Amino acid sequence: MTQPWPVSTVGEQFEVHLGKMLDSARNVGFPKPYVGNRAVQWGWIDLSAVGVAPLTQSDIRRFRLRNGDLLVCEGGEIGRGAIWRDQLSECYYQKALHRMRPKNGYDVRLMLALLEYWSTGGVFPNYVTQTSIAHLPRDKFIEMPLPLPSAAEQARIGEVIQDVNDLIHALRRMIAKKQAIRQGLRQQLLTGRTRLPGYSGSWREVSLGRYVSYVNTVALSRAQLDGESPVRYVHYGDIHARDSPMLDAAREALPRASSTLLRNAGRLKVGDLVFADVSEDPDGVGKSVEVTSVPDVGVVPGLHTIAARFEKAVLADGFKAYLQFVPSFRETLHRLVVGTKVLATTRSLISSITLTLPNVDEQRAIASVLTDADREIAVLRVRLAKARDVKQGMMQELLAGRTRLPGTGSTA
Known part of the structure; x- marks a missing residue:
């Protein structure tokens, strides 16, 4: 007992x-x-x-x-x-x-x-x-x-939870290391300082405004969204809250909205780049996601977003997600955004930017490397979340005394 x-x-x-x-x-x-x-x-x-x-x-x-x-x-x-x-x-x-x-x-x-x-x-x-x-x-x-608890049981519980803590800290360190490597890759590959094997051609200046059109957005509050309507809805807050620059809209959980509220909204397509057009934090200026899939029922750009559709012959699918990390793109946005407490990005501002970019073949190769780096971090994040869940379950059982570890003299 x-x-x-x-x-x-x-x-x-x-x-x-x-x-x-x-x-x-x-x-x-x-x-x-x-x-x-x-x-x-x-x-x-x-x-x-x-x-x-x-x-x-x-x-x-x-x-x-x-x-x-x-x-x-x-x-x-x-x-x-x-x-x-x-x-x-x-x-x-x-x-x-x-x-x-x-x-x-x-x-x-x-x-x-x-x-x-x-x-x-x-x-x-x-x-x-x-x-x-x-x-x-x-x-x-x-x-x-x-x-x-007895000294033996204290030590055993402490040891078990410490093992999980050590795993969590190791995963955190691995994520931090991978993030630093990813940041270095972005700095090198997106500026042309480092070229991937097989690519040596000159990069050219691209005026974004010549190759972009914009998809109509619809501004709905959170209160107008639901979880049952068929059409998915991309809210600027969800862009700011995510780590991945890719949006798998066909599979990811997104808010939804009634079709009657979306009559004037454009439908997003694979390859569209959706920006959050306001940010209270300078780090959030230019935050965006590239749509990698769309559900049959459709997905629309929502409140405080700018949905840009670039010509694929100039900006390759997969590469557009990383425009926000191109230093010259970020520097231009930061220089031109308007507002004090809230920083606003506009369509005309995005269209005014000129970047020096590689051809689409090299863009795809760069995107492949950066996407692999993102995936490695995402896998580690999943492992970290699972380790934290295990720890939470262990604490609920062990620290409340509901489960007692063997070999500690805890039963009589």
Whole structure:
């Protein structure tokens, strides 16, 4: 028969202390590296966000991190935590963080998993103090109930969840590496700095306005869209939210709209390039998707979009998706977009751009290389999503005590 775990509190099992208050006008001492809220991500420390601040000898004794300390965000994303593993030979922590140090050997890997479990389960709001910014004060944090499995069971749960965390972090690093490689490929291939084998002909200037026509769009609000009508609808928000520059409209889940609302809308075709025509973020200027398939019932360009149909003899299918990453295209858009808070792209602006481009055969070859890079990243993203789902399921079972691991003395 499974025995329930005893219950302790965070304060009974951990020393909990807030870090150093940083004040550039008052702080004196020796310049030392410190970890702040931004550097603490779920399960890892972002060393690029480590700062430097002057600390006194007293500060150095009081706020120096040790291997195995658990750092927890007191504000922002409350409860977000990471274990310090001597990523730097010497480091300190600032006031926006709680430093947790076990009193009686409580497994910090289990504690970190519980923090994430509490965060996703909406537990922290019961202990948060809300002023102008929500935060988790020490006096409330240390009173939080904490399950107390045996040391062996703590270690086993911590080990299992750490294995999944290690897989997740490895996948994240692989994605970041692949993204850096993809960015390099885009920079080299889309500018002609690097040419693919078999291609050496001169690139020529292409005035986009000479080879483009535009498809009529229809502006519908989200409230006018549904999930049952047959015709698919491309909304600018969905363009901004996606990573892939290709839109498989026949297979992907898209909002839909009643045909009675779409009388004046043009129908998209394979090879059409659909831009989001507004962005609040400069990085979103020129964001677009190339349509790679269309359903029999049709798909239409929607609110705040520009649907461009380029001549295929000038711009090859597959290559158009990568126009948004051509440096000269992006630089021209950024120079000409109108607006302050909201940056707007127009048809005339797109038509005014002149680019230096290879012939369509080389365009297809470049698109093939870049599409392969996109696919590699997409596959890794799927693996990452599955690993996160596995972790979520494990936490729900193991951290609630519903499933107990064998070999931990958890049954009687």
